[in-house]
Amino acid sequence: MIQLVDLCLNAGKFRLDRLCCTIPTGSYAVLMGRSGQGKTTILESICGLRPVRSGSIRLGDRLVHNLPPGERGVGYVPQDLGLFPTMTVREHLDFALRLRRWSTIDCNQRVRELAELLGIGELLGRNVRNLSGGEAQRVALGRALSFRPQVLLLDEPLSSLDEETRSQMHQLLVGVKQAMHTTTLHVTHSRDEAAALADVRLTLADGGIRVDTGE
Amino acid sequence: MPAASGESRFFLLMGAIGGSYVLLILLLLLADIAYVSPGDFRAALGNPEIQAAISLTLKSCTVSAILSVIVGTALGYLLVRFQFWGKHIVNTLVDIPIVLPPLVLGLSLLILFSRPLPGLGYSLDDWLRPRGLSITFTQWAVIVAQFSVAAAFAVRTMRVTFEQMNPRAEDVARTLGCTRSQAFLQVALPQAGPGMLTAFTIAWARSLGEFGPILVFAGATRGRTEVLSTSVFLELSIGHLEAAVAVSLLMVVLAVIVLSILRLTGGRTGG
Structure with missing residues (x-):
């Protein structure tokens, strides 16, 4: 579950005040809204990269708004992916696992699972600088899912992809959603993405989050 | 056409x-x-005092360049990634050694280390000497003088290096479980490798060419605080023009080697 209660944030030149929203455990929520409304700010606040002014953020049964990013259990895929340019695909997939001191056997097993799920088994030894846009997206997604986070945050993950790759990534995200059952908040401008993926549709407008019933 | x-x-x-x-x-x-003839060159290289100067130059330039990269990396990262009170002042302060006349910097170092500190009644040298470390007019002074200027260039280089690096990768690393320092060590620092090599090369080259601050702060005692730039001065002052030119050419060779390394590494400032 992701629950925001009276969340107040500073977002560049404007402020977001008293945001409230609940995304049930295991749901795939899509957040839409015009550019510059603060969608990315909300994601950054949930994963701990931006301080909150007041209010609370609950992930599962834990209040996390005072915890450092690494203790929140959030997998985050930013819009520009933020891949590590000096690392290989394998090093991305086991990065969080090595931090958690998983054994080599468990790391390798998890990397194999992710590589199979995301179709990147052939790329494990490649440096991420040599990947196509779609491949890089898969690696960023795999890195975020690697440590089995309770919450996954995706910031316009498909916006920079061509039509064909975007369609493949749609299918992939549907597959990930069915396989992982991770509570997900996905920011997008695309109604097609929302229609294909969303269990819960949210709209950020006029400084508040509205649940879109689709009616 | x-x-x-x-x-x-x-x-x-x-x-x-x-x-x-x-x-x-x-x-x-x-x-x-x-x-100069090859004979002049051989005579200069065979002079034990100039050999000592070559040895001290190589050692002091390397130590001051290493120190400069360490300081440049830490300060460059802080200035680019963090907002803090006085950041503009720090940015201005670290550029001062670049614009300050070298003699003035040497004089300032001499005053700082050898004159009594206000309110204390003793100088930095007075404080360090009982602890087994003497700075002014020693080989340490050569390193301090070189470092004082070279570090400013290293800070500039590392500032540009970190500015060119996307901070998002470090942010993501923190969401994956890294602390700030782990994100720096495991994600930022490997990307900054080429920039650090450039900073090292520039700092080394600056240290090689340093003369004024060394003359004022370390002196030019033959065989003790003599580096190649002071060798040129000392040889000139006793009328050995051929030896001075031979040492100058040796410095040119060293500079060409360092600049070639810089070119080979692409003069990169970031990943």
């Missing part, structure tokens, strides 16, 4: 303007080379 001939004329004009400077440097080097 008119277009092609116009392009040629433009190329020739720009080449003539820019080439005049290249020609000046070439003529300077040729003049030095023509002035």
Whole structure:
């Protein structure tokens, strides 16, 4: 579950005040809204990269708004992916696992699972600088899912992809959603993405989050 | 063709303007080379005092360049990634050694270390000497003088390096479980490798060319605080022009080696 209660944030030149929203455990929520409304700010606040002014953020049964990013259990895929340019695909997939001191056997097993799920088994030894846009997206997604986070945050993950790759990534995200059952908040401008993926549709407008019933 | 001939004329004009400077440097080097014979060069290199100066130069430049990269990396990262009170002042302060006349910097170092500190009644040297460390007019002073200028260039280089790196990767690393320091060590620092190599090379080259602060702060005692730049001065002062030119050419060779490394690493400032 992701629950925001009276969340107040500073977002560049404007402020977001008293945001409230609940995304049930295991749901795939899509957040839409015009550019510059603060969608990315909300994601950054949930994963701990931006301080909150007041209010609370609950992930599962834990209040996390005072915890450092690494203790929140959030997998985050930013819009520009933020891949590590000096690392290989394998090093991305086991990065969080090595931090958690998983054994080599468990790391390798998890990397194999992710590589199979995301179709990147052939790329494990490649440096991420040599990947196509779609491949890089898969690696960023795999890195975020690697440590089995309770919450996954995706910031316009498909916006920079061509039509064909975007369609493949749609299918992939549907597959990930069915396989992982991770509570997900996905920011997008695309109604097609929302229609294909969303269990819960949210709209950020006029400084508040509205649940879109689709009616 | 008119277009092609116009392009040629433009190329020739720009080449003539820019080439005049290249020609000046070439003529300077040729003049030095023509002035000394291989015998002068061998005699200079065989002089134990100049050998000691070469040894001290290589050691002091390397130590000051390493220190400069360490300081430059830490300060460059802080200045780029963090917002804090006084950041503009720090940014200005670290650029001062670049614009300050070298003699003034040497004089300032001399005053800082050898004059009593306000309110304390003793100098930094007085405080350090009982602890087994003497700075002014020792080889440590050579390193401090070189570091004082070289570090400013290293900070500049590392600032540009970190500015060119996307902070998002470090942010993501933190969401994956890294602390700030782990994100720096595991994600930022490996990307900054080429920039650190550039900073090291620039700091080393600056240290090699340092003269004024060393003369004032470390002195130019033969065999003790003599580095190659002071060797040139000392040889000139006793009328050994050939030896001075031979040492100058040796410095040119060292500079060319360092600049070649810089070119080979692509003069990169970031990943």
